[in-house]
Amino acid sequence: MPGDSTRRYPLELKQRAVRMVAEIAGEHESEWAAMSRVAELLGVGTAETVRKWVRQAEVDTGTRVGTSSEESAELRRLRRENAELKRANAILKAASAFFAAELDRPSH
Known part of the structure; x- marks a missing residue:
């Protein structure tokens, strides 16, 4: 099938x-x-x-x-969590660069 x-x-x-x-x-x-x-x-x-x-x-x-089923499930969970943390880190880096550029810009 x-x-x-x-x-x-x-x-x-x-x-x-x-x-x-x-x-x-x-x-x-x-x-x-x-x-x-x-x-x-x-x-x-x-x-x-x-x-x-x-x-x-x-x-x-x-x-x-x-690898037991329990270990496989934990590994999948940790991989998902790691991917989410990498995404959050990338967003924070971009925001940090944006605000640093704003602070360096002349204010007049």
Whole structure:
């Protein structure tokens, strides 16, 4: 389907998919086969999407090395805040230069 790559799934669905993969992994020849089956059962676009959810859950629970969801959210927040502070700083610099020029101008 067009646009599946930007589709947003509810958190509950992601969590359910991760639990299902863990529950049925032993019934399949590979973890990938279990992920494919869960994607099919839950109507998720691709098994790769389920794989990403499983890997992120492993990071979030500390069983896999990587950046946790919480850390990613904090990083995004800090980047937005940094961009806003840079904009504010640029405005203040421009205002400072404007007022300095006004003060240097002869008053007669």
